[in-house]
Amino acid sequence: MANQSVLVRVPATVGNFGGATNCAALALDAPLNVKVTPRSDGRVAIRYFGEHGERVPRNRSNLVVRAMEAALHSRNLEFTGADFEIFSSVPVAVGLGSSTAAILAGLLAADQIYRLNLDEKTLLELAALYEDRHDNIRAAWLGGFVACAGDGSALTYQRTEIHASFSLHIVVPETGLVLSAEREAPVAREAYAENLDRARIIGDFFAEPENGHGSALAQLLPPTCEKNVAGLKEALEVRMPGILSVFVCGTGPTVGILARENAREAVAAVRECFARHGVGSSSAELRPTNNGARDWNAVLPDITLPVLGGRSRSVAKSTPIPA
DSSP, X not given: OOOOOEEEEEEEEEESGGGOTTTEEEEEEEEEEEEEEEOSSSOEEEEEESTTGGXXXXXXXXXXXXXXXXXXXXXXXXXXXXXEEEEESSOTTSSSSHHHHHXXXXXXXXXXXXXXXXXXXXXXXXXXXXXXXXXXXXHHHHOSEEEEESOTTSXXXXXXXXXXXXXXXXXXXXXXXXXXXXXXXXXXXHHHHHHHHHHHHHHHHHHSTTSSHHHHHHHHOOOOOOSOOTTHHHHTTOOOTTEEEEEEOTTSSXXXXXXXXXXXXXXXXXXXXXXXXXXXXXXXXXXXXXXOHHHHTOSOOOEEEEOTTSOEEEEOOOOOOOO
16 A cells, blocks of 8 residues: 655755845754645644744644645635644744744645645745745745745745865853744834845855855844844944854744854854853854755655545645756
8 A cells, every 4th residue: 555644854044144134034944844645534633743843833723734724725625624734943933934844834734635736836926925034935846045036026036056175163051932923123224124124145156156156145144133132232232353144043032153163153153142141052063055945855755645534535646846
């Protein structure tokens, strides 16, 4: 009998990369793995393995489930329940794209199990129903570094592959943050134009890191602070030779450090800023991935679906979502 489960894999991401708010994102080689086994009784069961599991809903409000239902509803199909096993490489709700990864995982699982034949445009539009940071979605989907270009009426996206030697250092303060449904205020037009310029310069840096773009990065990427975590404001002001940018990753409060040298010293300085306020922290060195969810899930498995009434139906393989 064909396997009734699918396993989908989506990379973590750093949105608002380098301070280019809503305009730049980087895919990380730290995956969210989700195994989905369809059911016919309408029930949902979720097991989560990873840090901050207490922040992950175990019911239909889980983003993986909601995205899966949205994909089915787009084809006028009803969700008949499923078992979910979620394995996360990154902590939840700290600005490393866990929500974006969950949304794409749910859409891809639905597409693979039920053979919805979602094209790329439809998949990205469905993802945008739950995630308005389109740069983050595209980085998770395509891999590499994705920068927005153009204006609000005609946005385009430029993808840049990242050299294998690059790494991003992060510091994650220990907080009691919980998931919030609130949305941030829109970015002013003037600030958005500046962020587009920042995204372009970061892209130039990744494309040609030895051609002097680092100095432009340091000048155009001042620290920003949107979350009130003790010590964060001081952490974003850390400066030393070789450090190109210290910034809030995504929605925060994780601090990213883009550096040519002295990265470990910068990490220590950032952690000390939190420690002075009694806030513990952890640090890590993360590698990017030039393969996104599109590449990681290109091969579709054979599936046998359970249906109401105790019978099953086989679903033949179909063409993967196109590039």
